[in-house]
Amino acid sequence: MRADGGLGPVSVIRDFEPGDRVAARIEIARGGILRGTSAGVDVMGDGTLVPFAGSVGRRQLDAASGGDAFEVVKRELG
Numbered sequence: 001m002r003a004d005g006g007l008g009p010v011s012v013i014r015d016f017e018p019g020d021r022v023a024a025r026i027e028i029a030r031g032g033i034l035r036g037t038s039a040g041v042d043v044m045g046d047g048t049l050v051p052f053a054g055s056v057g058r059r060q061l062d063a064a065s066g067g068d069a070f071e072v073v074k075r076e077l078g
Contacts, residue, residue: 007045018045028077029055039076041069051076 007023010016027040039053039061049069051061053076061072 006047019048021045027055028073030077037077039073041073 007018007021009018010021021044022042023045024043025040026043027038029036029038031037036055037053038055039051042050042052044050049063051063051069051072052058053061053073061069061076063069063072067075
């Protein structure tokens, strides 16, 4: 996805820049349906990687706390 050059802007009700659009998502889930844990990485349209945790109640993880997006996800699933 990153090698393809990203996504362009889109205008649907409001304007979405490439960094606002998710081009691909990698998600890892473990455990059961009700008490499972999930985390992953969104590849944004501008090529940035955004780590997240949760499935329905998704929250962005802080990659600035050390390591790249994948290391942050690994610690979250630890």
